[in-house]
Amino acid sequence: MAGTDRTSLPEGGKARRVYLLLRDEMSNGTYPPGSHLPGEQRLAEMFAVSRVTVRRALDALDADGLVARRAGSGTVVRAQDGAAAVAADFTSLMPQLVAMGQSTTARLLSFSYGAAPDTVAQAMGLEPEARVQTAVRVRSVQDRPFSHLTTYVPEAIAANYTEADLATTPLFRLLERSGVQVEAAHQSVSATLASPDVALALGVSVGSPLLSLRRVVRDSDGQGVEYLSALYRADLFRLEMTLNRVGGDDNRHWEPVITPAPEQEAAE
Template sequence: MRDTASVQLPEGGKSRRVYLLLRERISGGIYADGSVLPSEHKLCAEHGVSRVTIRRALDALCQDGLIKKRVGAGSIVRSNRIIDTPLAADMGTLVPQIVRMGEESTARLLSFSYGPAPKTVSSALGLADGARVQTAVRVRDADGAAFSHLTTHVPEKIAQSYSEADLATTPLFQLLERSGVQIGSARQSVTAALASPDVADALGVSVGTALLGLTRVVMDADGSGVEYLSALYRPDMFRLEMSLHRVGDSQDRHWEPITDKDGGG
């Protein structure tokens, strides 16, 4: 795995803001692997900054191995360099905790739209290239303070069963099940992330703040993808707890998580 702790932000607040936004778009599949980033001139106009600022951000992305600069060909995206060999862990009690947080907190809907799925999303959900999804961005609050930033993608055919007003007041899992979806399984990963400008504003933190990132892909009973979740949590307001017990005999003894089937909470 590439050492994410060694990432160095570029100098200057504006350069860092552009760097983090471009990095988020690359990791989220908006700029797909092998594609060409917009020209420096277009990036300057989009972000309202100078060419020096853009070059600092691009240089940092290049040092991270996320883009490759080619004379006359622009900056080529290398999103597969973000994590070469991700570490995997069995987080046996994570789903019940996430569900419980949803029941004990409130969510604010920031955006609701339909459009083509990013490549990362369509690949994870098993959708055809160009397939449309419903994308929603929400912020979840606890005791009046924002602690998570949630982006969900749901195939258009399924999402048409609920409205923007429904999603603003009802947990997505309930809406999916109400539409007839029989949820069969999910896979998820937890990693570290940095707060981009829009996420930082929503969570009330500084740009570049370290966050806990969770990605979850939900499948129905037939193995078809029904939801892609990208969640970012403030680590000062979110704690993952897990109970362990010691199992095995002799030299084969090891720790295992206590899940619901073990009688744990």
């Protein structure tokens, strides 16, 4: 599979944990390319593990090309080429690819009809166990998977498009094409860990950090027409937003800067 995980990841235990944490800190800028990691003794103290454990983790990072270890000069973080991180604007068409020319592909992992899970039915304002279409897709940029998308759509609406449509067209566009009067959306963002099935689909280690987004889209009657649960690779994806401070003394407040949404881009 494209973008599958490195094989030198220590299998279990503490070395694995140290490997994942250091890789995360290199990816999030705590240790940028070219910088030195702390020495083995210091890392052992920071993570409360033995130096042997630290060395196993560093060996694995070295084998994966993430660091360079040189006797006498310590451990240096190596620059990664790879795909650039995907930046998405949070205020316009909701998570949407912003960088020019970045195009994505979606792969449909599963597609079925059945009773809505309780949390989904409640959030959408559906009857308990109302029938919904459930689709799971993975979206990639330059063949690297970056998002795992699970969507729920009431059966009556989902009848307007096919499984093949879903593999090629953003769901939001399919809804509007089906005549749904989309009126509002509510989204909520937090973080989670990659479970085994999601880790496999996204090509990351189990336990890697993911940005999680839940979104409920409603029509003009306030009825839920789409429920999205999206998981994004933290090393490849971030949500961005610019705000301006506007208004006079009594009414000074923040106002999001809205970026026009290019129609060809995906709303996921």
